[in-house]
Amino acid sequence: MRQPVADRVDSARPGDAGAADAAARFTALVESERVHVHRLVRRLLGAGGEVDDVLQDVFTRAWLNWDRVRQLDAPGAWLSRVAINACRARMRRQRLWRLWFRQTRPAAATRTDARDDPARVRAALAGLGHADREVLVLRYLEELSTDDVAGLLGLSRAAVDARLSRARRRLGDVLGDRHE
Protein backbone atom coordinates (compact mmCIF):
# COMPACT_ATOMS: atom_id res chain seq x y z
CA MET A 1 0.00 0.00 0.00
CA ARG A 2 1.42 3.33 -1.02
CA GLN A 3 1.90 6.02 1.56
CA PRO A 4 -0.39 9.04 1.01
CA VAL A 5 1.28 12.21 -0.21
CA ALA A 6 0.35 14.07 2.97
CA ASP A 7 2.12 11.49 5.10
CA ARG A 8 5.08 11.48 2.78
CA VAL A 9 5.33 15.26 3.04
CA ASP A 10 4.92 15.25 6.82
CA SER A 11 7.54 12.54 7.27
CA ALA A 12 9.85 13.81 4.54
CA ARG A 13 13.41 14.57 5.49
CA PRO A 14 14.90 17.87 4.40
CA GLY A 15 16.07 17.45 0.88
CA ASP A 16 13.43 14.87 -0.02
CA ALA A 17 13.00 15.87 -3.62
CA GLY A 18 9.83 13.84 -4.25
CA ALA A 19 7.94 15.25 -1.29
CA ALA A 20 9.07 18.78 -2.02
CA ASP A 21 7.98 18.43 -5.63
CA ALA A 22 4.55 17.13 -4.56
CA ALA A 23 4.11 20.00 -2.13
CA ALA A 24 5.12 22.51 -4.81
CA ARG A 25 2.70 21.05 -7.34
CA PHE A 26 -0.10 21.00 -4.80
CA THR A 27 0.55 24.63 -3.92
CA ALA A 28 0.36 25.48 -7.61
CA LEU A 29 -2.97 23.64 -7.87
CA VAL A 30 -4.36 25.56 -4.91
CA GLU A 31 -3.16 28.83 -6.41
CA SER A 32 -4.74 28.13 -9.78
CA GLU A 33 -8.04 26.62 -8.63
CA ARG A 34 -8.86 28.40 -5.39
CA VAL A 35 -10.78 31.23 -7.06
CA HIS A 36 -12.87 28.89 -9.18
CA VAL A 37 -13.64 26.48 -6.31
CA HIS A 38 -14.35 29.34 -3.91
CA ARG A 39 -16.77 30.92 -6.35
CA LEU A 40 -18.57 27.65 -6.96
CA VAL A 41 -18.91 26.90 -3.24
CA ARG A 42 -20.04 30.45 -2.51
CA ARG A 43 -22.68 30.25 -5.24
CA LEU A 44 -23.94 26.88 -4.02
CA LEU A 45 -23.96 27.65 -0.30
CA GLY A 46 -24.52 31.40 -0.39
CA ALA A 47 -22.27 33.84 1.37
CA GLY A 48 -21.41 32.73 4.85
CA GLY A 49 -18.79 31.48 7.18
CA GLU A 50 -19.02 27.91 5.89
CA VAL A 51 -17.63 28.72 2.45
CA ASP A 52 -14.03 28.85 3.60
CA ASP A 53 -14.59 25.73 5.67
CA VAL A 54 -15.83 23.79 2.65
CA LEU A 55 -13.02 25.21 0.55
CA GLN A 56 -10.43 23.88 2.98
CA ASP A 57 -12.25 20.57 3.06
CA VAL A 58 -12.10 20.28 -0.74
CA PHE A 59 -8.37 20.97 -0.94
CA THR A 60 -7.69 18.68 2.01
CA ARG A 61 -9.31 15.87 0.09
CA ALA A 62 -7.25 16.76 -2.94
CA TRP A 63 -4.11 16.57 -0.78
CA LEU A 64 -5.11 13.21 0.64
CA ASN A 65 -5.79 11.90 -2.88
CA TRP A 66 -2.83 13.60 -4.47
CA ASP A 67 -1.49 10.44 -6.12
CA ARG A 68 -4.71 10.31 -8.12
CA VAL A 69 -5.31 14.03 -8.58
CA ARG A 70 -1.83 14.77 -9.96
CA GLN A 71 -2.43 12.38 -12.84
CA LEU A 72 -5.70 14.02 -13.93
CA ASP A 73 -5.80 16.09 -17.10
CA ALA A 74 -8.43 18.41 -15.62
CA PRO A 75 -8.11 18.47 -11.84
CA GLY A 76 -10.50 21.43 -11.81
CA ALA A 77 -13.40 19.18 -12.79
CA TRP A 78 -12.47 16.74 -10.04
CA LEU A 79 -12.32 19.60 -7.55
CA SER A 80 -15.72 20.86 -8.76
CA ARG A 81 -17.25 17.44 -8.23
CA VAL A 82 -15.76 17.20 -4.76
CA ALA A 83 -16.97 20.73 -3.99
CA ILE A 84 -20.51 19.92 -5.14
CA ASN A 85 -20.58 16.79 -2.96
CA ALA A 86 -19.19 18.71 0.00
CA CYS A 87 -21.86 21.40 -0.44
CA ARG A 88 -24.58 18.76 -0.65
CA ALA A 89 -23.35 17.19 2.58
CA ARG A 90 -23.21 20.59 4.22
CA MET A 91 -26.74 21.52 3.09
CA ARG A 92 -28.01 18.13 4.25
CA ARG A 93 -26.45 18.75 7.63
CA GLN A 94 -28.00 22.22 7.76
CA ARG A 95 -31.42 20.76 6.98
CA LEU A 96 -31.08 18.18 9.74
CA TRP A 97 -29.89 20.90 12.07
CA ARG A 98 -32.97 22.99 11.28
CA LEU A 99 -35.25 20.00 11.77
CA TRP A 100 -33.60 19.14 15.05
CA PHE A 101 -33.81 22.64 16.46
CA ARG A 102 -37.05 23.50 14.62
CA GLN A 103 -35.48 26.40 12.87
CA THR A 104 -36.89 27.91 9.70
CA ARG A 105 -35.13 28.16 6.38
CA PRO A 106 -33.60 31.47 5.40
CA ALA A 107 -36.35 33.94 4.66
CA ALA A 108 -37.43 33.61 1.05
CA ALA A 109 -38.06 36.64 -1.10
CA THR A 110 -41.57 38.02 -1.21
CA ARG A 111 -43.33 39.32 -4.23
CA THR A 112 -43.57 42.74 -2.76
CA ASP A 113 -39.80 43.16 -2.88
CA ALA A 114 -38.14 44.89 -5.73
CA ARG A 115 -37.65 42.27 -8.41
CA ASP A 116 -33.98 42.93 -9.17
CA ASP A 117 -32.85 43.56 -5.63
CA PRO A 118 -29.61 41.48 -5.23
CA ALA A 119 -30.47 40.51 -1.66
CA ARG A 120 -33.87 39.32 -2.81
CA VAL A 121 -32.34 37.23 -5.60
CA ARG A 122 -29.88 35.70 -3.15
CA ALA A 123 -32.70 34.91 -0.74
CA ALA A 124 -34.75 33.36 -3.53
CA LEU A 125 -31.82 31.19 -4.58
CA ALA A 126 -31.13 30.16 -0.99
CA GLY A 127 -34.79 29.23 -0.59
CA LEU A 128 -34.59 26.65 -3.36
CA GLY A 129 -33.66 23.07 -2.76
CA HIS A 130 -30.06 22.09 -3.38
CA ALA A 131 -30.94 20.13 -6.53
CA ASP A 132 -32.53 23.22 -8.11
CA ARG A 133 -29.77 25.46 -6.91
CA GLU A 134 -27.07 23.18 -8.33
CA VAL A 135 -28.40 23.18 -11.87
CA LEU A 136 -29.07 26.94 -11.88
CA VAL A 137 -25.62 27.77 -10.54
CA LEU A 138 -23.79 25.41 -12.87
CA ARG A 139 -25.77 26.28 -15.96
CA TYR A 140 -26.25 30.05 -15.63
CA LEU A 141 -23.49 31.22 -13.31
CA GLU A 142 -20.71 28.77 -14.10
CA GLU A 143 -21.77 28.91 -17.75
CA LEU A 144 -21.40 25.17 -18.23
CA SER A 145 -23.12 23.36 -21.06
CA THR A 146 -25.97 20.99 -20.32
CA ASP A 147 -23.68 18.06 -21.07
CA ASP A 148 -21.03 19.32 -18.65
CA VAL A 149 -23.67 19.84 -15.96
CA ALA A 150 -24.94 16.30 -16.57
CA GLY A 151 -21.39 14.94 -16.32
CA LEU A 152 -20.67 16.80 -13.09
CA LEU A 153 -23.90 15.80 -11.40
CA GLY A 154 -23.93 12.26 -12.75
CA LEU A 155 -27.27 12.80 -14.48
CA SER A 156 -28.58 12.36 -18.01
CA ARG A 157 -29.04 15.37 -20.27
CA ALA A 158 -32.82 14.97 -20.13
CA ALA A 159 -32.74 14.92 -16.35
CA VAL A 160 -30.69 18.11 -16.32
CA ASP A 161 -33.15 19.78 -18.69
CA ALA A 162 -36.05 18.73 -16.51
CA ARG A 163 -34.35 20.00 -13.37
CA LEU A 164 -33.48 23.28 -15.08
CA SER A 165 -37.05 23.79 -16.18
CA ARG A 166 -38.37 23.06 -12.72
CA ALA A 167 -35.77 25.29 -11.06
CA ARG A 168 -36.55 28.21 -13.39
CA ARG A 169 -40.23 27.86 -12.66
CA ARG A 170 -39.73 27.78 -8.91
CA LEU A 171 -37.37 30.72 -8.96
CA GLY A 172 -39.81 32.64 -11.15
CA ASP A 173 -42.59 31.85 -8.69
CA VAL A 174 -40.53 33.19 -5.83
CA LEU A 175 -39.45 36.31 -7.68
CA GLY A 176 -42.88 36.86 -9.24
CA ASP A 177 -41.57 36.71 -12.76
CA ARG A 178 -42.97 33.86 -14.83
CA HIS A 179 -42.95 35.48 -18.18
CA GLU A 180 -40.71 33.29 -20.33
Added chain:
Amino acid sequence: MNEQRLRALLRSGEDDTRPPATADLLEGVRLRLRRRTQRQAGVTVAATILLVSTLVVSQRLEPVGPRVVQTDRPAAVTMDGKELPDYAAEADLRAALVQRMIAGERAAARIRELEAELARPLPDLRVSTRTQVELAAATLFRAGERVRNELRTASAGCRQYQAVIEVYPETAWAQLARRRLADCPGS
Protein backbone atom coordinates in the same frame (compact mmCIF):
# COMPACT_ATOMS: atom_id res chain seq x y z
CA MET B 1 -38.33 34.35 -17.48
CA ASN B 2 -35.90 33.84 -20.33
CA GLU B 3 -32.39 32.53 -19.85
CA GLN B 4 -30.75 35.88 -20.47
CA ARG B 5 -32.81 37.59 -17.83
CA LEU B 6 -32.39 34.68 -15.44
CA ARG B 7 -28.62 34.83 -15.92
CA ALA B 8 -28.62 38.57 -15.30
CA LEU B 9 -30.79 38.18 -12.24
CA LEU B 10 -28.56 35.51 -10.76
CA ARG B 11 -25.45 37.51 -11.47
CA SER B 12 -26.98 40.53 -9.83
CA GLY B 13 -27.48 38.50 -6.68
CA GLU B 14 -23.87 37.50 -6.41
CA ASP B 15 -21.72 39.01 -3.73
CA ASP B 16 -18.10 39.80 -4.31
CA THR B 17 -16.55 37.88 -1.47
CA ARG B 18 -12.89 37.39 -2.19
CA PRO B 19 -11.33 33.92 -1.93
CA PRO B 20 -8.82 33.38 0.83
CA ALA B 21 -5.17 33.82 0.04
CA THR B 22 -3.26 30.74 -1.03
CA ALA B 23 -1.11 30.79 2.10
CA ASP B 24 -4.18 30.99 4.33
CA LEU B 25 -5.84 28.18 2.45
CA LEU B 26 -2.74 26.01 2.70
CA GLU B 27 -2.50 26.75 6.41
CA GLY B 28 -6.13 25.69 6.81
CA VAL B 29 -5.40 22.45 4.93
CA ARG B 30 -2.36 21.85 7.15
CA LEU B 31 -4.44 22.34 10.31
CA ARG B 32 -7.10 19.96 9.03
CA LEU B 33 -4.52 17.32 8.27
CA ARG B 34 -3.02 17.73 11.72
CA ARG B 35 -6.44 17.42 13.35
CA ARG B 36 -7.15 14.36 11.24
CA THR B 37 -3.89 12.74 12.34
CA GLN B 38 -4.61 13.58 15.96
CA ARG B 39 -8.13 12.23 15.61
CA GLN B 40 -6.83 8.97 14.16
CA ALA B 41 -4.27 8.72 16.97
CA GLY B 42 -7.01 9.49 19.49
CA VAL B 43 -9.21 6.78 18.04
CA THR B 44 -6.31 4.33 18.24
CA VAL B 45 -5.57 5.27 21.85
CA ALA B 46 -9.26 5.13 22.77
CA ALA B 47 -9.63 1.73 21.15
CA THR B 48 -6.56 0.49 23.00
CA ILE B 49 -7.84 1.86 26.32
CA LEU B 50 -11.24 0.30 25.69
CA LEU B 51 -9.65 -3.04 24.87
CA VAL B 52 -7.42 -2.97 27.95
CA SER B 53 -10.33 -1.88 30.15
CA THR B 54 -12.46 -4.68 28.81
CA LEU B 55 -9.71 -7.19 29.52
CA VAL B 56 -9.15 -5.83 33.03
CA VAL B 57 -12.85 -5.87 33.84
CA SER B 58 -13.26 -9.37 32.48
CA GLN B 59 -10.27 -10.52 34.55
CA ARG B 60 -11.72 -8.97 37.69
CA LEU B 61 -15.02 -10.67 37.14
CA GLU B 62 -13.23 -14.02 37.27
CA PRO B 63 -12.78 -15.44 40.83
CA VAL B 64 -9.28 -15.05 42.17
CA GLY B 65 -7.40 -18.29 42.70
CA PRO B 66 -8.38 -21.76 41.58
CA ARG B 67 -11.94 -22.09 40.46
CA VAL B 68 -14.16 -23.91 42.96
CA VAL B 69 -16.68 -26.17 41.31
CA GLN B 70 -19.68 -27.09 43.43
CA THR B 71 -20.35 -30.80 43.07
CA ASP B 72 -21.87 -33.52 45.23
CA ARG B 73 -18.59 -35.39 45.25
CA PRO B 74 -15.89 -34.40 47.72
CA ALA B 75 -12.98 -32.53 46.25
CA ALA B 76 -10.61 -34.91 44.55
CA VAL B 77 -7.34 -35.54 46.40
CA THR B 78 -4.42 -36.21 44.16
CA MET B 79 -1.56 -38.57 44.85
CA ASP B 80 1.34 -38.91 42.44
CA GLY B 81 -0.69 -37.25 39.77
CA LYS B 82 -3.62 -39.62 40.18
CA GLU B 83 -6.87 -38.98 41.91
CA LEU B 84 -8.08 -41.27 44.68
CA PRO B 85 -11.09 -42.46 42.71
CA ASP B 86 -8.60 -43.82 40.20
CA TYR B 87 -6.78 -45.77 42.95
CA ALA B 88 -10.08 -47.11 44.32
CA ALA B 89 -11.11 -48.40 40.91
CA GLU B 90 -7.73 -50.02 40.43
CA ALA B 91 -7.90 -51.64 43.89
CA ASP B 92 -11.39 -52.98 43.18
CA LEU B 93 -10.15 -54.47 39.93
CA ARG B 94 -7.18 -56.14 41.59
CA ALA B 95 -9.33 -57.53 44.47
CA ALA B 96 -11.73 -59.06 41.97
CA LEU B 97 -8.77 -60.61 40.18
CA VAL B 98 -7.38 -62.10 43.42
CA GLN B 99 -10.78 -63.51 44.33
CA ARG B 100 -11.01 -65.18 40.97
CA MET B 101 -7.51 -66.62 41.40
CA ILE B 102 -8.39 -68.00 44.87
CA ALA B 103 -11.56 -69.59 43.52
CA GLY B 104 -9.53 -71.13 40.71
CA GLU B 105 -7.01 -72.55 43.20
CA ARG B 106 -9.80 -74.06 45.29
CA ALA B 107 -11.38 -75.67 42.26
CA ALA B 108 -8.02 -77.10 41.18
CA ALA B 109 -7.39 -78.55 44.68
CA ARG B 110 -10.83 -80.16 44.69
CA ILE B 111 -10.15 -81.66 41.31
CA ARG B 112 -6.83 -83.04 42.54
CA GLU B 113 -8.55 -84.61 45.54
CA LEU B 114 -11.16 -86.26 43.36
CA GLU B 115 -8.51 -87.54 41.00
CA ALA B 116 -6.54 -89.05 43.91
CA GLU B 117 -9.67 -90.63 45.24
CA LEU B 118 -10.42 -92.12 41.88
CA ALA B 119 -6.86 -93.38 41.62
CA ARG B 120 -7.14 -95.20 44.96
CA PRO B 121 -7.92 -99.00 44.45
CA LEU B 122 -11.41 -100.10 45.39
CA PRO B 123 -11.61 -102.36 48.52
CA ASP B 124 -12.34 -106.07 47.94
CA LEU B 125 -15.98 -106.54 48.81
CA ARG B 126 -15.53 -110.23 49.55
CA VAL B 127 -12.74 -109.49 52.00
CA SER B 128 -14.67 -106.75 53.67
CA THR B 129 -17.76 -108.85 53.84
CA ARG B 130 -15.76 -111.71 55.26
CA THR B 131 -14.26 -109.37 57.80
CA GLN B 132 -17.70 -108.10 58.79
CA VAL B 133 -18.94 -111.66 59.09
CA GLU B 134 -15.94 -112.60 61.20
CA LEU B 135 -16.54 -109.57 63.41
CA ALA B 136 -20.20 -110.46 63.84
CA ALA B 137 -19.31 -114.11 64.58
CA ALA B 138 -16.70 -113.02 67.08
CA THR B 139 -19.20 -110.76 68.82
CA LEU B 140 -21.71 -113.55 69.08
CA PHE B 141 -19.10 -116.05 70.29
CA ARG B 142 -17.84 -113.61 72.96
CA ALA B 143 -21.37 -113.13 74.14
CA GLY B 144 -21.60 -116.92 74.62
CA GLU B 145 -18.28 -116.93 76.46
CA ARG B 146 -19.47 -114.19 78.85
CA VAL B 147 -22.74 -115.96 79.53
CA ARG B 148 -21.01 -119.28 80.26
CA ASN B 149 -18.00 -117.97 82.31
CA GLU B 150 -19.42 -114.91 84.11
CA LEU B 151 -23.05 -115.81 84.59
CA ARG B 152 -22.33 -119.52 85.05
CA THR B 153 -25.18 -120.45 82.81
CA ALA B 154 -23.71 -123.16 80.57
CA SER B 155 -26.90 -123.88 78.76
CA ALA B 156 -27.34 -120.23 77.67
CA GLY B 157 -23.72 -120.09 76.55
CA CYS B 158 -24.11 -123.27 74.61
CA ARG B 159 -27.04 -121.78 72.77
CA GLN B 160 -24.86 -118.87 71.80
CA TYR B 161 -22.20 -121.28 70.46
CA GLN B 162 -24.87 -123.11 68.56
CA ALA B 163 -26.04 -119.82 67.05
CA VAL B 164 -22.50 -118.97 65.94
CA ILE B 165 -22.23 -122.34 64.24
CA GLU B 166 -25.61 -121.95 62.55
CA VAL B 167 -25.33 -118.28 61.47
CA TYR B 168 -21.61 -118.08 60.62
CA PRO B 169 -20.67 -121.70 59.86
CA GLU B 170 -17.68 -120.79 57.61
CA THR B 171 -15.88 -118.67 60.17
CA ALA B 172 -13.06 -119.51 62.49
CA TRP B 173 -15.40 -118.61 65.32
CA ALA B 174 -17.76 -121.34 64.25
CA GLN B 175 -14.95 -123.97 64.57
CA LEU B 176 -14.11 -122.63 68.01
CA ALA B 177 -17.80 -122.70 68.92
CA ARG B 178 -17.96 -126.38 67.92
CA ARG B 179 -15.18 -127.18 70.30
CA ARG B 180 -16.92 -125.35 73.12
CA LEU B 181 -20.17 -127.00 72.25
CA ALA B 182 -18.48 -130.40 72.54
CA ASP B 183 -17.79 -129.61 76.18
CA CYS B 184 -21.36 -128.59 76.85
CA PRO B 185 -23.44 -130.95 78.92
CA GLY B 186 -25.77 -133.18 76.97
CA SER B 187 -23.78 -132.84 73.67
